Amino acid sequence: MGILRILQFIDYLCTSIYKYTLIFKDMKISHIEHLGIAVQSIEESLPYFTEVLGLECYATEVVEDQKVKTAFLKCGEVKLELLEPTSPESTIQKWLDKGNKGVHHVAFCVEDGVAKGLAEVSEKGIRLIDEKPRKGAEGLNIAFLHPKSTCGILTELCEHPE
Numbered sequence: 001m002g003i004l005r006i007l008q009f010i011d012y013l014c015t016s017i018y019k020y021t022l023i024f025k026d027m028k029i030s031h032i033e034h035l036g037i038a039v040q041s042i043e044e045s046l047p048y049f050t051e052v053l054g055l056e057c058y059a060t061e062v063v064e065d066q067k068v069k070t071a072f073l074k075c076g077e078v079k080l081e082l083l084e085p086t087s088p089e090s091t092i093q094k095w096l097d098k099g100n101k102g103v104h105h106v107a108f109c110v111e112d113g114v115a116k117g118l119a120e121v122s123e124k125g126i127r128l129i130d131e132k133p134r135k136g137a138e139g140l141n142i143a144f145l146h147p148k149s150t151c152g153i154l155t156e157l158c159e160h161p162e
């Protein structure tokens, strides 16, 4: 066997071991990044959070591909993300139309990355909504897990980009 073949084999072996450790290493959640709260109108809901609870709204942003307008409030280490639908086709509008309101999802910050987190939970039989990370509000890399396999809680994994 030539030296090149041996090096290729070592490379293959190292890559396989690395992939294996990625799948079976336990995902590390550092903290709850935010709670997503569905509201029909940010303008009408905001006074409760700012004037009654005394939280500061520090940013608003439209996330076009999710058809939502968001407003962020800081509550200690955790953020609250108010979600207002911008279209009847928005998943938030559909959820509200079914008579739901209030906490819509919980977002967990994954220390070693969303891609690794997705690989790991998928291996453990969790149903993914997003097969790979995508961009969410505030430039975070995010991915959702289906509530049917996460104890009824729509779960978001997220990470801050480098």
Ligand code: CMX
Residues within 6 Å of the ligand: 036, 063, 066, 068, 081, 083, 091, 092, 094, 095, 104, 105, 129, 136, 137, 144, 146, 147, 148, 152, 153, 154
């Ligand atoms: N929490 C818990 N369960 C939920 C849920 C939620 N937020 N949303 C839907 N479900 C449940 C429904 O109750 C329903 O259960 P039953 O079958 O028992 O009635 C089931 O999931 C299917 O729901 P559905 O109304 O038929 O809706 P869809 O399957 O079309 O979509 C979901 C549901 C979760 C796949 C979709 O909302 C989704 O893709 N969400 C991820 C993206 C998202 O939420 N974006 C908005 C926020 C964006 C941001 O933060 O920037």
